[in-house]
Amino acid sequence: MSPARAHIVGVGESAYARWGKIGEVSEHALACQAIQRAVADAGLSMDDVDGLASFAEDRNEAVFLAAELGLPALRFGNMVWMPGGGGGCAAVSNAAMAVETGQAEVVVVYRSLCQGQFYRFGSGGVSTDAPADPPVPSLQQANSLLMASMGFAMPYGLLMAAAAYALPTRRHMHLYGTTSEQLGLLAVTFREHASRNPRAVMGGRPLTLEDHQASPMIADPHRLFDCCLESDGACAVVVTTEERARDLAKRPVEILGSEQGAPRGYAFGPFTNANIPDALYATGGGEEMAGRLWAKTGLSPGDVDVAQLYDHFTGCVLMQLEDYGFCQRGEAGAFIESGALAWKGGSLPTNTHGGSLSEAYIHGLNHVVEGVRSLRGESTSPVENAEVCLVTSAACVPSSAVLLGRK
Amino acid sequence: MSERYFPDTMPPPMADGTSLPWWKAAAEHRLVVQECGACQVTRLPPSPVCPDCRSDQFGWREVSGEGEVYTFTRVHRPLGAGQAIPFIIAVIALDGSGGLRMISNVVEIEADAVAIGMRVELVWEDMSPDLAIPRFRPATN
Numbered sequence A: 001m002s003p004a005r006a007h008i009v010g011v012g013e014s015a016y017a018r019w020g021k022i023g024e025v026s027e028h029a030l031a032c033q034a035i036q037r038a039v040a041d042a043g044l045s046m047d048d049v050d051g052l053a054s055f056a057e058d059r060n061e062a063v064f065l066a067a068e069l070g071l072p073a074l075r076f077g078n079m080v081w082m083p084g085g086g087g088g089c090a091a092v093s094n095a096a097m098a099v100e101t102g103q104a105e106v107v108v109v110y111r112s113l114c115q116g117q118f119y120r121f122g123s124g125g126v127s128t129d130a131p132a133d134p135p136v137p138s139l140q141q142a143n144s145l146l147m148a149s150m151g152f153a154m155p156y157g158l159l160m161a162a163a164a165y166a167l168p169t170r171r172h173m174h175l176y177g178t179t180s181e182q183l184g185l186l187a188v189t190f191r192e193h194a195s196r197n198p199r200a201v202m203g204g205r206p207l208t209l210e211d212h213q214a215s216p217m218i219a220d221p222h223r224l225f226d227c228c229l230e231s232d233g234a235c236a237v238v239v240t241t242e243e244r245a246r247d248l249a250k251r252p253v254e255i256l257g258s259e260q261g262a263p264r265g266y267a268f269g270p271f272t273n274a275n276i277p278d279a280l281y282a283t284g285g286g287e288e289m290a291g292r293l294w295a296k297t298g299l300s301p302g303d304v305d306v307a308q309l310y311d312h313f314t315g316c317v318l319m320q321l322e323d324y325g326f327c328q329r330g331e332a333g334a335f336i337e338s339g340a341l342a343w344k345g346g347s348l349p350t351n352t353h354g355g356s357l358s359e360a361y362i363h364g365l366n367h368v369v370e371g372v373r374s375l376r377g378e379s380t381s382p383v384e385n386a387e388v389c390l391v392t393s394a395a396c397v398p399s400s401a402v403l404l405g406r407k
Numbered sequence B: 001m002s003e004r005y006f007p008d009t010m011p012p013p014m015a016d017g018t019s020l021p022w023w024k025a026a027a028e029h030r031l032v033v034q035e036c037g038a039c040q041v042t043r044l045p046p047s048p049v050c051p052d053c054r055s056d057q058f059g060w061r062e063v064s065g066e067g068e069v070y071t072f073t074r075v076h077r078p079l080g081a082g083q084a085i086p087f088i089i090a091v092i093a094l095d096g097s098g099g100l101r102m103i104s105n106v107v108e109i110e111a112d113a114v115a116i117g118m119r120v121e122l123v124w125e126d127m128s129p130d131l132a133i134p135r136f137r138p139a140t141n
């Protein structure tokens, strides 16, 4: 008999806004709001919550949120050791482990991101104004292993994620003939999905392939519309036991399986690691993990009715399609051209909320929220009779994924 | 001083005790890779233990700085005052390194001319008397 599986029973979010446009509200106040809404969505009270989970680079530590939200006790406070975008699904996975093993009963996974209130990751606070008295360039002390590894990227001007993930994407184009138009079709498809989503920051801004091709180059092949939004907002999902899930407000969604991790020698991925094995370099790095996910659930790519794939950059979505086995290595460009990812008529409707390219960039936890909605029949781009949804975290870094199932 | 390719506002490197010897060699214009003292497999960036045989014995092997472009991107956003755009970030496959690559820049080239597979050679940029950064330009021979 398989052990009782954890379920997601509530989802919620704050308003989503463009970078710096959320107004006079702090990032952690938004976290509280999203957590409260997710708990209310589940038909639970904050008095029922005994665990909080998030993932790396979260500025809103669970111990403070637990105190502020009046949790009776914080039995489980968890942070995933993945680079920011890679850990969202792993946080859900850790929450599931906690409730499945009795460490806690109701765990809320949360993410709040007000990029307008902090430096953007990748700009490092670098000013384009000339300092009056520029410091003499000198070697600096690295205060973490990540910073020591960034020492092999930053002095070459590699600070922007758009440039870092352009490197494997460029290699993919070289090896397989992938084109900028194929990347652009991803952005156009997700924008079309966002057009029905009132939460989507770019919902009212149609995008054509011509618009994409005319958008400014950021770090080739990534144009402006190949890059995700920079957003202010927060979202949360509530994880609990199968038993507890039975009599709550909404139809529960089962966590069919989850995986997290990185292949051998991957470290932080291509951002700082030039020595990823050749066979892995022009991939999202998730193929082994995907294989474990399919094996442990007994499912295959053909069983997935709808997918929410982390989309910080179009190239990273393209490589994930191959990593997870939706098409052969090198064929994702043609797969995208076939219309497979479109809500209307696609074999694999993907990012039905609009994704990070068009809904909001909340480090992909909003993809888990949409995964739940897509199986509840609550998506604004609903996929009829969807029973299985794949949700992934960021590609080209150590990552994680969950398979969700309709009860 | 060598030729300058990037302004002083280019972010400086950061090192810990494990990577410091690499940067000290760079300051002396020596491009090195770490070599396991037990199995001789090379690695970059520097790390305390050989991932292949788990030995903590190692030395440093100097490479010629000749190599080829493995992949690249042209960055169209300036990083700081005085930064010309676009500039090229590339992954360089290093000859004689045991199959290693490193992130760097390709300089002394029209941005449109960079291509995967093109041959390049090392050029040092002295950012200050104590800090030299290895960059690459099209091979001259």
Ligand SMILES: [Zn+2]
Pocket (backbone or CB within 6 Å): B036, B037, B038, B039, B040, B041, B050, B051, B052, B053, B054, B055
């Ligand atoms: Zn060894």
